[in-house]
Amino acid sequence: MQKRNAIKALVMAAVLGVGVGTAAAQTKLKWAHVYETSEPYHTESVWAAEEIKKRSNGKFDIQVFPASSLGKETDINQGLTLGTVDMIISGPSFAARTYPRLGIAYYPFIFRDGDHLLAYAKSPVFQSMVDEFRAKSGIQITAYTYYGARHTTSQKVFKDCAGMKGLKIRVPDVPAYTATPRACGANPTPIAFSEVYLALQNGTVEAQENPLTTIEAKKFFEVQKAIMLTGHIVDGLTTQIAPHVWNKLSAAERTMFTEVTREAAARATAKIKERESKLADVFRSKGLQVVDVDRESFRSAVLKNVPLDSMGFTRADYDAIQAAK
Numbered sequence: 001m002q003k004r005n006a007i008k009a010l011v012m013a014a015v016l017g018v019g020v021g022t023a024a025a026q027t028k029l030k031w032a033h034v035y036e037t038s039e040p041y042h043t044e045s046v047w048a049a050e051e052i053k054k055r056s057n058g059k060f061d062i063q064v065f066p067a068s069s070l071g072k073e074t075d076i077n078q079g080l081t082l083g084t085v086d087m088i089i090s091g092p093s094f095a096a097r098t099y100p101r102l103g104i105a106y107y108p109f110i111f112r113d114g115d116h117l118l119a120y121a122k123s124p125v126f127q128s129m130v131d132e133f134r135a136k137s138g139i140q141i142t143a144y145t146y147y148g149a150r151h152t153t154s155q156k157v158f159k160d161c162a163g164m165k166g167l168k169i170r171v172p173d174v175p176a177y178t179a180t181p182r183a184c185g186a187n188p189t190p191i192a193f194s195e196v197y198l199a200l201q202n203g204t205v206e207a208q209e210n211p212l213t214t215i216e217a218k219k220f221f222e223v224q225k226a227i228m229l230t231g232h233i234v235d236g237l238t239t240q241i242a243p244h245v246w247n248k249l250s251a252a253e254r255t256m257f258t259e260v261t262r263e264a265a266a267r268a269t270a271k272i273k274e275r276e277s278k279l280a281d282v283f284r285s286k287g288l289q290v291v292d293v294d295r296e297s298f299r300s301a302v303l304k305n306v307p308l309d310s311m312g313f314t315r316a317d318y319d320a321i322q323a324a325k
Helices: 001-015 040-055 073-082 100-106 116-120 126-139 174-185 193-201 210-219 251-285 293-306 315-323
Strands: 027-032 060-065 087-090 139-156 169-171 187-190 206-211 226-243 288-291
Touching: 001 040, 001 226, 040 060, 040 126, 040 193, 040 210, 060 139, 073 087, 087 174, 100 126, 100 174, 100 226, 116 139, 116 206, 116 226, 126 139, 126 315, 139 251, 174 187, 174 251, 174 293, 187 193, 193 206, 206 210, 206 226, 210 251, 226 293
Parallel strands: 027 060, 027 087, 169 187, 169 206, 226 288
Antiparallel strands: 087 226, 139 206, 139 226
8 A cells, every 4th residue: 555655746746847856855954053043143034944945935944053052153154164164254254264265354553444345345355255265165255244343352451462461352253353462562362252251251261252243242242341343353253154954955056045044134234233333332321441552553463463464364465455445
């Protein structure tokens, strides 16, 4: 009886012009990131997942996994090549472990502001990096989202680079993030993003650096006394698609994934910019000191103590980025 039913199903599939197993033809994808569900990186990823499902007539069913639920940032980046995740949002500093040229975006003070970073994301120099990264890793970068200017929170107040000396500060486990603290004589300490609040709370470190929107979302302001507006890195996040997914997409599907993720990135960017502009006053109202620092003292220290070539970056890329408009 079971055999007869199976044969009947095969015949019906042939009559209808569909392949065997069409019921399972829907492609389920895992999209991972380390950000909170309240943040635009998550809400706009959920929007993009729904939009891709709609535009593909249900072919792609994407579930978004927030807040390090599928692993720390290092884990989800590795997951793209291991096949444990299909899409991620992540800073390209992690991709720079495979393709170091991407890491120049984290060289302190390389971007004037968020608009400059977004101009870079559309520039020929960035496109060449995307192409070379895909050639090396198989991973496709489809979109760039503004993450914010990174500022420093601390238990002690300082106003210039010299005031940072000896400060034990948490940074991501990526060399470019250590450049400013090292240049100023601080003690940069890599700690996973999901563990930063506890590390600040128990005194493992006394400071950290992140955009104002992240300081709010992760509630770092609850365990810090002051925010120094160092703005040392203008940061962004990339949307990346695993090779085992990208290589199976048709040309039309690749275009659709790219368009939707870029639209989601633009939506998230607008929300981040809008919120970022208000947060200094919000933090002041919560009793934190918000300090305007001598940014030139930090910039000059970086150029002197951690020059471009010491980090493996080229003047040609630096100049091309400076020219992006």
